[in-house]
Amino acid sequence: MSEPDAIDLAILKTLQSDARITxxxxxxxxxxxxxxxxxxxxxLEKRGVIRGYHAHVSHKALDYKMIAIxxxxxxxxxxxxxxxxxxxxxxxxxxxxxxxMSGEYDYILRVAARDLEDYERIHRDWLSALPHVVxxxxxxxxxxxxxxxxxxx
Amino acid sequence: MSEPDAIDLAILKTLQSDARITxxxxxxxxxxxxxxxxxxxxxLEKRGVIRGYHAHVSHKALDYKMIAIxxxxxxxxxxxxxxxxxxxxxxxxxxxxxxxMSGEYDYILRVAARDLEDYERIHRDWLSALPHVVxxxxxxxxxxxxxxxxxxx
DNA sequence: CGTGAAAGGGTTCACTC
DNA sequence: GAGTGAACCCTTTCACG
Numbered sequence: 262m263s264e265p266d267a268i269d270l271a272i273l274k275t276l277q278s279d280a281r282i283t284x285x286x287x288x289x290x291x292x293x294x295x296x297x298x299x300x301x302x303x304x305l306e307k308r309g310v311i312r313g314y315h316a317h318v319s320h321k322a323l324d325y326k327m328i329a330i331x332x333x334x335x336x337x338x339x340x341x342x343x344x345x346x347x348x349x350x351x352x353x354x355x356x357x358x359x360x361x362m363s364g365e366y367d368y369i370l371r372v373a374a375r376d377l378e379d380y381e382r383i384h385r386d387w388l389s390a391l392p393h394v395v396x397x398x399x400x401x402x403x404x405x406x407x408x409x410x411x412x413x414x
Numbered sequence: 415m416s417e418p419d420a421i422d423l424a425i426l427k428t429l430q431s432d433a434r435i436t437x438x439x440x441x442x443x444x445x446x447x448x449x450x451x452x453x454x455x456x457x458l459e460k461r462g463v464i465r466g467y468h469a470h471v472s473h474k475a476l477d478y479k480m481i482a483i484x485x486x487x488x489x490x491x492x493x494x495x496x497x498x499x500x501x502x503x504x505x506x507x508x509x510x511x512x513x514x515m516s517g518e519y520d521y522i523l524r525v526a527a528r529d530l531e532d533y534e535r536i537h538r539d540w541l542s543a544l545p546h547v548v549x550x551x552x553x554x555x556x557x558x559x560x561x562x563x564x565x566x567x
Numbered sequence: 568c569g570t571g572a573a574a575g576g577g578t579t580c581a582c583t584c
Numbered sequence: 585g586a587g588t589g590a591a592c593c594c595t596t597t598c599a600c601g
Contacts, residue, residue, distance in 0.1 A: 264477075265476070273469065273471050273476075276468075276469035276471075277468055277469050277471060278466070278468070279466070279467060280433045280434060280467035280468050280469045281433060281434060281467040283576090283577060283578090284577070284578065284579095285576080285577055285578080286577095293586080293587095294586065294587050294588080295577080295578070295579090295587095296578085296579070296580085296586080296587070296588085297585080297586050297587070299578070299579075300585085300586090308475065309472055309475055310471060310472055310475040310476070311469050311470065311471055311472070312470040312471070312472050313431070313432070313433075313469075313470045314432060314433035314434040314467060314468070314469050314470070315429075315430055315431070315433050315467070315468055315470055315563040315564070316426065316429035316430050316433045316464050316466075316467050316564075317464070317465040317466045317467070317468055317563060317564070318426050318429075318430060318463060318464055318465070318564050319462060319463055319464070319465050320564070320565065322461070322462055322463040323418075323426075323463070323565065325565055328513065330513070330515065330522055347559050350559065350560065351559070351560060354565060354566030355565060355566075356560055356562075357560070357561075357562050357563075357564070357565065358560055358561055358562070359558075359559040359560035360481065360483070360555040360556075360557065360558055360559060361555065361556045361557040361559060362483065362553050362554065362555060362556060363553050363554045363555075363556055364553030364554070365553070366553075368559070369483055369553075370560075373565045400515050400516050400517030400518070400519075400522075401515065401516045401517075402513040402514065402515060403513075403514045403515060403516055404513065404514040405512075405513055406500050406503065406504070406512040406513060406514060406521070407503065407504060407509055407510070407511055407512035407523075408510075408511055409509075409510050409511070410468040410470065410510075410563070411468070411469075411470070411471045411473075411510070412471075412473060412476065412478055412507060412508060412510065412526045413507030413508075436593090436594060436595085437594075437595060437596090438593085438594055438595080439594095446569080447569065447570055447571075448594080448595075448596090449569080449570075449571080449595090449596075449597075449598095450568075450569050450570075452595070452596070452597090453568090453569095568601105569600105569601085570599105570600085570601075571598100571599100571600090571601105572597100572598090572599095573596100573597090573598090574595105574596090574597090575594105575595085575596085575597105576593105576594085576595080576596095577592100577593080577594070577595085578591105578592085578593075578594085579590100579591090579592085579593095580589100580590090580591085580592100581588105581589100581590100582587105582588085582589095583586100583587085583588080584585105584586085584587080584588105
């Protein structure tokens with residue numbers, strides 16, 4: 262499993278900033294013929310280097326004006342406890358990110374809500390209702406400073 | 415500025431899960447002719463509902479195996495303090511997300527690192543060196559449970 | 568707002584070096 | 585691995601319903 266070379270990195274960087282660029286334009290940008298470029302892209306996709314292509318839909322335009330960061334602790338760290346919690350949290354469409362963590366809390370979540378009233382509903386109907394939860398701590402984003410989809414190459 | 419209708423939502427949802435779908439396939443999926451679909455997409459982009467299209471490049475495949483969540487507090491909340499901090503944090507390529515927050519800490523960051531050694535370097539050379547920082551608290555992701563680019567529609 | 572057709576351009580092969 | 589050319593398909597635009 263060889264590492265991506267400089268041309269692969271150029272392809273990845275370009276697709277990170279514009280995933281809908283045509284293969285012909287991408288090829289010109291990285292200095293390849295269209296067919297060579299298409300073949301490399303195929304390999305990058307099949308190796309799982311590229312997980313997918315996503316439209317970044319504005320939360321605000323869709324009326325999601327609020328981002329909450331939620332720390333959660335469970336009653337234990339048994340495998341069954343974790344997997345029941347995770348299965349439930351995946352069903353909440355407002356949860357954008359969820360990590361199992363080291364440290365004081367077991368999980369950290371990034372949650373989108375339309376407004377404070379909507380967040381109260383999500384907190385009551387979804388987050389508080391998650392199995393095995395013993396502690397929840399919400400804080401709110403006042404301003405987005407950085408939101409990059411990927412590591413700067 | 416009218417709200418997106420059901421077909422617009424179908425377009426957005428489809429592009430969220432596959433931004434490189436051809437306009438012809440997209441049109442078929444939402445039940446439109448290609449030309450009608452293309453026109454709607456144009457409008458959605460120009461209204462800013464779609465902010466951009468991004469390849470989701472695997473951190474792991476690029477050898478970023480570690481995600482840290484970093485809470486940071488500053489010595490004050492003066493506008494100049496905040497803007498100096500933010501200008502500096504934007505220069506660190508490993509910071510994926512940064513929010514100004516309500517609550518105990520001023521900022522929360524999501525940081526990608528290759529491994530623990532790499533994280534120590536980032537912590538020493540970047541995070542600790544950020545201006546006005548008085549408190550830093552790092553914790554680490556043990557497992558990614560959810561990582562959605564957008565709210566489930 | 569949706570449809571269909573036409574022109575221009577993109578993608579994807581097999582083939583070659 | 586990379587480039588070339590040709591067949592096929594897609595995008596874009598326009599007049600029209």
